[in-house]
Amino acid sequence: MRKTVKDYIRTIVDFPHEGILFRDVTTLFADPRGFRMCVDQLLAPYAGLRIDKVAGLEARGFILGGAVAHQLSTGFIPIRKKGKLPGATISQSYTLEYGEAVVEVHDDAMQPGEKVLLVDDLLATGGTAEAGIRLIERLGAQVVGCAFVVDLPDLGGRKRLEAMGMEVHALCAFEGL
Ligand SMILES: O=P(O)(O)OC[C@H]1O[C@H](OP(=O)(O)OP(=O)(O)O)[C@H](O)[C@@H]1O
Numbered sequence: 059m060r061k062t063v064k065d066y067i068r069t070i071v072d073f074p075h076e077g078i079l080f081r082d083v084t085t086l087f088a089d090p091r092g093f094r095m096c097v098d099q100l101l102a103p104y105a106g107l108r109i110d111k112v113a114g115l116e117a118r119g120f121i122l123g124g125a126v127a128h129q130l131s132t133g134f135i136p137i138r139k140k141g142k143l144p145g146a147t148i149s150q151s152y153t154l155e156y157g158e159a160v161v162e163v164h165d166d167a168m169q170p171g172e173k174v175l176l177v178d179d180l181l182a183t184g185g186t187a188e189a190g191i192r193l194i195e196r197l198g199a200q201v202v203g204c205a206f207v208v209d210l211p212d213l214g215g216r217k218r219l220e221a222m223g224m225e226v227h228a229l230c231a232f233e234g235l
């Protein structure tokens with residue numbers, strides 16, 4: 059039987075903490091057929107739509123977002139952890155399992171009215187993606203979709219983003235944490 063995207067994803071038990079099943083996409087990215095399938099499936103719903111920019115969330119969203127932007131012939135915008143971008147930025151804080159984190163984008167990375175596709179490898183609580191969406195919207199651009207390889211539905215991220223009016227696309231789901 060032909061392998062699906064999900065078949066290429068490796069699960070590491072107890073990383074980074076005991077009790078966590080870490081869904082490791084490096085094995086998907088390392089396989090030429092797997093990586094191509096994954097990028098093709100991520101962008102398929104958006105073929106024919108106007109997309110001005112693809113935004114990727116650090117770090118694994120950069121690998122996917124760059125490939126998707128290349129395929130769609132758009133620019134790529136990195137949304138980075140605090141302190142990494144060299145130009146003037148706007149910042150958005152979000153909640154992690156323990157404490158808070160901050161993501162940033164260059165304040166001239168998008169223009170008002172531009173249509174942006176947000177890409178990341180995995181949707182868990184949705185905190186990271188929500189922070190990315192808020193940054194894009196604060197620049198006056200519009201998020202036309204949020205595309206992920208993996209959804210962890212038990213952590214509620216999809217519901218959280220859909221409650222914000224977002225269109226969420228994920229290639230596969232893993233039940234449990
Ligand atoms: O939906 P959430 O609960 O916000 O979790 C999802 C985020 O967590 C992971 O990144 P991580 O924060 O581990 O950063 P990294 O990619 O830099 O390792 C993943 O790549 C997503 O960006």
Ligand SMILES: Nc1ncnc2[nH]cnc12
Nearest residue numbers: 079080081082180182235
């Ligand atoms: N279970 C998980 N596997 C990989 N990345 C994650 N980010 C948050 N939860 C994760």
